[in-house]
Amino acid sequence: MTLERLRLEHVPPPYExxxxxxxxxxxSEFLHAQLLSRNSDFEYAFVDASSVISRLHLLSAVYNALTxxxxxxxxxxxxxxxxxxxxxxxxNIADAYxxxxxxxxxxxxxxxxxxxxSTTAQDSSATPTPTPTPIQTQTQTQEAIWAxxxxxxxxxxxxxxxxxxxxxxxxxxxxxxxxxxxxxxLERLADEGERRKQSERxxxxxxxxxxx
Amino acid sequence: xxxxxxxxxxPKVLTYPASAPPSLVTQGAEGRLYKTTHLLPDxxxxxxxxxxxxxRHPVLDARLTKxxxxxxxxxxxxxxxxxxxxxxxxxxxxxxGWMMMEWIDxxxxxxxxxxxxxxxxxxxxxxxxxxxxxxxxxLMKRIGTAVGALHRTGVVHGDLTTSNMMLRPxxxxxxxxxxxxDDGKAKALEGDVVLIDFGLATQSMSDEDRAVxxxxxxxxxxxxxxxxxxxxxxxxxxxxxxxKKAASVLVKLEDVRMxxxxxxxxx
Numbered sequence: 001m002t003l004e005r006l007r008l009e010h011v012p013p014p015y016e017x018x019x020x021x022x023x024x025x026x027x028s029e030f031l032h033a034q035l036l037s038r039n040s041d042f043e044y045a046f047v048d049a050s051s052v053i054s055r056l057h058l059l060s061a062v063y064n065a066l067t068x069x070x071x072x073x074x075x076x077x078x079x080x081x082x083x084x085x086x087x088x089x090x091x092n093i094a095d096a097y098x099x100x101x102x103x104x105x106x107x108x109x110x111x112x113x114x115x116x117x118s119t120t121a122q123d124s125s126a127t128p129t130p131t132p133t134p135i136q137t138q139t140q141t142q143e144a145i146w147a148x149x150x151x152x153x154x155x156x157x158x159x160x161x162x163x164x165x166x167x168x169x170x171x172x173x174x175x176x177x178x179x180x181x182x183x184x185x186l187e188r189l190a191d192e193g194e195r196r197k198q199s200e201r202x203x204x205x206x207x208x209x210x211x212x
Numbered sequence: 213x214x215x216x217x218x219x220x221x222x223p224k225v226l227t228y229p230a231s232a233p234p235s236l237v238t239q240g241a242e243g244r245l246y247k248t249t250h251l252l253p254d255x256x257x258x259x260x261x262x263x264x265x266x267x268r269h270p271v272l273d274a275r276l277t278k279x280x281x282x283x284x285x286x287x288x289x290x291x292x293x294x295x296x297x298x299x300x301x302x303x304x305x306x307x308x309g310w311m312m313m314e315w316i317d318x319x320x321x322x323x324x325x326x327x328x329x330x331x332x333x334x335x336x337x338x339x340x341x342x343x344x345x346x347x348x349x350x351l352m353k354r355i356g357t358a359v360g361a362l363h364r365t366g367v368v369h370g371d372l373t374t375s376n377m378m379l380r381p382x383x384x385x386x387x388x389x390x391x392x393x394d395d396g397k398a399k400a401l402e403g404d405v406v407l408i409d410f411g412l413a414t415q416s417m418s419d420e421d422r423a424v425x426x427x428x429x430x431x432x433x434x435x436x437x438x439x440x441x442x443x444x445x446x447x448x449x450x451x452x453x454x455x456k457k458a459a460s461v462l463v464k465l466e467d468v469r470m471x472x473x474x475x476x477x478x479x
Binding site for chain 2 (some may be wrong): 008009010011012014030058059060063064067071073115185188201202204205206208209212
């Protein structure tokens with residue numbers, strides 16, 4: 001099972017985040033249709049992996065969406081669509097869905113993110129004692145999500161690593177989305193690896209400053 | 213610690229679980245700076261928090277806090293894009309009054325200069341000609357270059373002092389082999405100058421504002437490193453080399469020196 005539980009710093013305990021990568025997905029039309037029809041069984045963030053730079057880039061989007069969720073100021077139907085919107089540097093929601101969301105017929109590699117209320121979630125008035133999630137229930141949640149994903153996504157599961165992500169990143173596209181062309185701070189870097197690292201930085205910065 | 217917490221409650225975001233507890237680095241008039249982590253335990257960050265001011269009307273307070281955090285972030289992004297050495301922005305919540313930035317390793321330039329000056333035997337002070345100031349002169353040049361790049365970008369810092377510059381050690385493992393004596397001392401001034409704390413920064417292209425920036429830095433040198441003040445000309449020299457429009461700013465600096473930081477006598 002390559003469904004990974006993501007552990008982020010400074011996320012309130014009632015949330016668990018799971019993510020997985022699928023390569024060579026062949027039924028993007030079907031998955032897209034489920035989102036359009038608001039099928040509640042398909043409450044996932046489907047992110048086109050070719051628009052994703054790295055794990056850090058993905059985690060930033062997830063974190064920003066969770067901040068908005070906790071804040072109670074969601075601008076889209078749920079935290080999953082908010083993750084997709086978090087990738088954008090402006091507040092245009094339709095634009096964000098087109099660029100980072102699943103595109104029927106086009107999306108080949110797919111990152112899936114699922115945010116679930118923790119199985120041990122208590123009401124917020126309870127004292128925030130660090131109660132670790134019982135292994136039993138957490139595993140059950142994870143297995144259930146994984147079973148559902150593998151049943152409906154026609155594609156090859158792959159580990160969600162920087163290495164794997166970098167293989168599918170469409171750099172010309174990413175550079176356009178984050179306005180990375182002609183940036184003095186990047187142009188002067190001779191080393192390609194270093195330039196990618198700094199591009200990631202600037203993309204994360206653009207997301208943090210969304211709409212400003 | 214509990215008492216300190218009660219007096220200065222951390223922002224809500226820092227109350228959520230993390231691999232290590234945040235530490236309060238510094239407390240300013242307007243905000244506080246914490247060292248904490250962004251996304252991953254091995255990704256340190258600086259969190260700047262502007263707490264609500266009980267003496268302000270809540271609506272006005274919220275608006276001011278939001279505007280100030282946003283404007284600082286915008287200035288940082290602009291500088292970063294243009295290649296000015298500043299910390300990158302990681303995440304922010306202007307409404308809640310916080311912003312996470314890249315954690316800059318190293319020590320403030322102020323501390324580095326004072327350490328270096330302090331280590332020298334007092335007797336040499338009387339014969340300054342014989343002292344090898346090369347590392348210090350070199351640092352002054354890097355300061356001038358950083359400030360020149362900042363002004364070239366169209367940003368004025370607003371509180372340019374040696375405390376608001378970090379000396380970030382270079383990543384190269386050059387110091388692996390035992391360096392000793394003078395070598396080690398010279399290393400104290402090595403590294404990249406990174407400008408920090410843009411809380412008072414504004415976007416401005418006026419010679420007047422730029423000259424005031426330089427003047428504030430000059431005065432900061434005079435008060436915190438009187439023994440390094442004579443090298444301030446070096447800062448201005450490399451400032452001039454980096455920034456094409458420096459000449460008119462330096463003319464303006466003469467005016468500012470004559471009358472002080474405030475243009476009008478009203479405040």
